Amino acid sequence: MKSQAVFYHAGCPVCVAAEHQLLDLIDSAKVNLEVVHLGDAKQRVAEAKGLGVKSVPALVVDGQVLHINFGAPIEALQ
Amino acid sequence: MKSQAVFYHAGCPVCVAAEHQLLDLIDSAKVNLEVVHLGDAKQRVAEAKGLGVKSVPALVVDGQVLHINFGAPIEALQ
Numbered sequence: 453m454k455s456q457a458v459f460y461h462a463g464c465p466v467c468v469a470a471e472h473q474l475l476d477l478i479d480s481a482k483v484n485l486e487v488v489h490l491g492d493a494k495q496r497v498a499e500a501k502g503l504g505v506k507s508v509p510a511l512v513v514d515g516q517v518l519h520i521n522f523g524a525p526i527e528a529l530q
Numbered sequence: 531m532k533s534q535a536v537f538y539h540a541g542c543p544v545c546v547a548a549e550h551q552l553l554d555l556i557d558s559a560k561v562n563l564e565v566v567h568l569g570d571a572k573q574r575v576a577e578a579k580g581l582g583v584k585s586v587p588a589l590v591v592d593g594q595v596l597h598i599n600f601g602a603p604i605e606a607l608q
Binding site: 469474476478480483511512513517518523 | 533548552554558561592595597600
């Protein structure tokens with residue numbers, strides 16, 4: 453079964469760098485990947501917080517949160 | 531050209547979780563991935579520090595460091 457992953461970011465430099473470095477390596481045969489810009493989709497900030505996202509960029513894989521470096525706290529995006 | 535990536539960890543619970551969540555998704559056709567346990571390979575701690583690794587687990591992709599969650603500071607592994 454494919455993994456489900458969501459990459460939450462906010463367009464910040466750290467976010468963009470992580471997106472390029474990491475997402476390009478992911479095997480699309482193994483994972484359904486969605487990229488969500490929380491600055492553009494503010495209605496999804498609550499969803500991210502509910503999953504345990506404390507800062508962006510973050511990759512949530514099958515419900516488990518991987519915080520990747522530190523771009524901005526989630527509170528700054530509300 | 532394939533990317534070069536090194537996943538540095540120390541066998542900590544956060545490290546093991548990140549390894550399972552993230553490394554399984556990586557496309558081996560796109561990246562040469564090496565996994566280094568810094569507890570077992572203490573001679574490589576200096577290498578990791580030199581690359582900018584401040585904590586484990588961390589994935590270094592083509593020289594760029596992605597710190598993933600926080601398991602242990604690199605100083606604790608020396």
